[in-house]
Each structure stands twice: as structure tokens, then as C-alpha cells.
Amino acid sequence: METAAIILAAGAGTRMKSKKPKVVHEVLGRPLVRWVVEAAKGAGADRVVTVVGHQRDQVIPLVEEDTTVVVQQAQRGTADAVLAAKEALADFEGAVMVLSGDSPLIRPETIAEMAALREEHNAAVIVLTMELENPFGYGRIVRDGAGEVARIVEQKDATPEEAAITECNSGFYCFDARDLFSALEQVDSNNAQGEFYLTDVLAIARAAGRPVLAYKTSESAQCLGVNSRGQLAEATAVMQKRINDAHMAAGVTMWSPETTFIGPEVTIAQDVELLPSVILMGSTSIGEDSVIGPNTRLTDTVVGCGCTVDETVAVEAQIDDGATCGPRAYLRPAAHLCEGAKAGTHVEIKKSTVGKGSKVPHLSYIGDTTIGEGVNIGAGSITCNYDGVNKHATVIEDGAFVGSDTMMVAPVTIGAGALVGAGSTITKDVAPGALALARAKQQQMEGWVAAHPIQKKK
Known part of the structure; x- marks a missing residue:
């Protein structure tokens, strides 16, 4: 019937x-x-x-x-x-x-x-x-x-x-x-x-x-009917336990189920380890042997096998097998870490691909960028993608090395195997295999400090 x-x-x-x-x-x-x-x-x-x-x-x-x-x-x-x-x-x-x-x-x-x-x-x-x-x-x-x-x-x-x-x-x-x-x-x-x-x-x-x-x-x-904020919290706690119990029964480890929140459409493979204070929402999926957390929130994000995602917020991102992320990283929509890539501490990535084995270890912003394989981005580097009106693309080809505190003003391409010296502001394309330096000339004035004593505040 x-x-x-x-x-x-x-x-x-x-x-x-x-x-x-x-x-x-x-x-x-x-x-x-x-x-x-x-x-x-x-x-x-x-x-x-x-x-x-x-x-x-x-x-x-x-x-x-x-x-x-x-x-x-x-x-x-x-x-x-x-x-x-x-x-x-x-x-x-x-x-x-x-x-x-x-x-x-x-x-x-x-x-x-x-x-x-x-x-x-x-x-x-x-x-x-x-x-x-x-x-x-x-x-x-x-x-x-x-x-x-x-x-x-x-x-x-x-x-x-x-x-x-x-x-x-x-x-x-x-x-x-x-x-x-x-x-x-x-x-x-x-x-x-x-x-x-x-x-x-x-x-x-x-x-x-x-x-x-x-x-x-x-x-x-x-x-249970939800008629108040208190009952909403009660319903959430019941559903949280129901979902968590099902994942643990299927082979997922949770250090702290009480602080782990998983949406109904999330998929998690066997032998995934979820550390305390993890929130997985939307269509997020986690591959085998990955470790997620602590203090991590992933929404509509795909994580491959054998990844480590530590203290990370990711929205509509893709993290391929063996990639690492965090601690304190932010992957915005269309961020893609390819196999074995790394987005490290205090790194923000938006609408960019970080190629196989490439690293953005710390204190950097990468936006509207394509990074090839085996690239290293030094600390404090930024791809300057916005001119106040439009967004522009940066390309960093295979094997390039970008020194710390480098500004790459898009649109710009850094060729394969090129080396960019630390502290540079790159506004023009860098040829493959070239060394690029773009710094102001350092000046030194002997005896200046003694002649101009600095008045210290008490």
C-alpha cells in the first residue's frame, strides 16, 4: 500500500x-x-x-x-x-x-x-x-x-x-x-x-x-519537539551522540565524542582519528588514516587519505592524500592542497592550488594562485591578487623557491626553478632558473646613533 x-x-x-x-x-x-x-x-x-x-x-x-x-x-x-x-x-x-x-x-x-x-x-x-x-x-x-x-x-x-x-x-x-x-x-x-x-x-x-x-x-x-532554545540544545545533543556512535561503530576513533560534532551528510572512512573539538559539516568527507584536529572546523571539504589537519578552518576546500594543514590555517573556497602539499601555521589560502609536495609553511597569504610541484614559499609571503577593482592571478612554476617576506604583485609568473630573494617585491615575470631580487639599497651611516641620541620615555 x-x-x-x-x-x-x-x-x-x-x-x-x-x-x-x-x-x-x-x-x-x-x-x-x-x-x-x-x-x-x-x-x-x-x-x-x-x-x-x-x-x-x-x-x-x-x-x-x-x-x-x-x-x-x-x-x-x-x-x-x-x-x-x-x-x-x-x-x-x-x-x-x-x-x-x-x-x-x-x-x-x-x-x-x-x-x-x-x-x-x-x-x-x-x-x-x-x-x-x-x-x-x-x-x-x-x-x-x-x-x-x-x-x-x-x-x-x-x-x-x-x-x-x-x-x-x-x-x-x-x-x-x-x-x-x-x-x-x-x-x-x-x-x-x-x-x-x-x-x-x-x-x-x-x-x-x-x-x-x-x-x-x-x-x-x-x-522530542523543539519549542525553545533549550530543547534545540537537547535535540542537538541526542543527534550528536546518535551520529557519533554510528561513526565509531564503523571504525572511527574519537578522543572526545562530547566535543565532536558531525553533520548528517558527512562521510568518514575507517581508521580516521578525530581529536577534541572537531566540527565536520555539510558534504565533508574524510579518507582513511587521516588525523583531524584538535580545534578544527571543516565544511563541504574533501580530505584524502593519510592527511593531518590540525587547528584548521576549511570551507569548500580539497586536501589530497598525504597533505598537511595547520596548525591555525584557513582554507577558503577553492583552496586545493595536492598530494603531499603543506599549508602551515597561520597560512590562508583562497582559490588556489598548491602542487604536489609544495609547501607554504607559515605566515603567508596565497590567493588566486597556481603553485606547481616542489615549490617552497618562504614565511611572510603574499600573492597580491587584488588591485582594488579586479582579482589577478599568480603562477609559480615547478621547483621555484620564494624567499621569506616576498610580495608577488599579480598578474605575475615565477618560472620553473627560479629563486626569489627574501624581502623582494616582484612586479614582473621571473624567467625559469633566474634569481630575482627587488629590494631597496641598504644604506649605513657610521656614528649616526651617537650624534642623534634617542630620548627614551620614562
């Missing part, structure tokens, strides 16, 4: 105290709503509908590419939000998952198990429930004398006896499509909040003689 998912992402999230809608906030670099979309797809949903509302201009770009977007014009409750998806699923017959867009920890396996259970029992609805020591704020699962689910009562509508129930509604459901949209037409707003509750569908379905079942999870954390 086909499965569709409706993701509720219309709420304001006022407790977040933010200019952004809550589903746009991120856990490990991925927006909350995208976690839920990916879970639905991972569970095998054939169609996904996202219901947006509050500040939808910020939410729609996150989901429009791979889900059908519908708008809840006014936030009148969860039943009204689901009803907004009716037209988008007008031709659909099957199971409809209703998922909370602010609950990023839901597992695809759980969604799939709910769908299988609903089909097995031909139920009108399966509600995912959880046991909580402190159930305050959650809807309570009220069962009848036979132990069957009778209804869900919200916190504000609960009697003292109902409020004492510890089995709670997670906000995740699997419905029969026909039962769902038929029951939604009967939901009213006769409750403490004056809203149309999706939970009322359970009692309506039961009154119609249709099976209403609960699927109780043993992992209540996956049902």
Missing part, C-alpha cells in the same frame, strides 16, 4: 524568541523540518506534503524541491493544518503519516513500523506514544477498561485523574487516508484553546467502529 506523509511546519514557535520560524532552526547544520522530510523519505513515503504558514517565505525554500507545499492560512490547530493538505492528497488512498516538523529525532524505522502496523490491523489510526516521568504539557492517552485507546486529552483540558496519566501523545500518527479526511470534517473547536485538535480524530474514528491503536516507543527522545 502506498504511503504519504504530511509534515506540519506552520507554527510560529514563539518560545524560540527568534526572527525565524522554529522549523528553520538547525540541528547539526540541517533545518528541523529537513530532518523530518528525510525521515519520511527514509521510511519509504511515496509522497510528502509540507504544511506551511507562519513566515512561510523562510520555510518554503527548504522543502519546495522535493515535497508538495500547501499553506495553512491561519493557525487554527493541528486538525486544520492537516485539512489544508486534503486537496494535495485528493487522489490518494493508503496510509497517511502525520509528522511534526519540529521533531528532528524521529527515526525512519519508527515511521515504517507504524505504517506496517496500521496495514496489518487495517486500523483507522496508529498513534505513537511514550511513557514520561514528567508528562506536563503533553496530551495524555486515555484508555478504556479493556486497555484500548479511547481518546487523547490535551493538558489544558485534562481532569486531575487524566493529568496523572504518564502515557503521552508524541504527535506522530499513521492514518487511513479515507478515515482521516472524513473525521476531520467532524472536528470542532470546543476546547480550552479554541482550536481544532487532530487528536479528536481518534475518538471520532473509534465512535465509527474503526480500530484505533497505539504504538509505544521505548525511545521517548525521538519524539
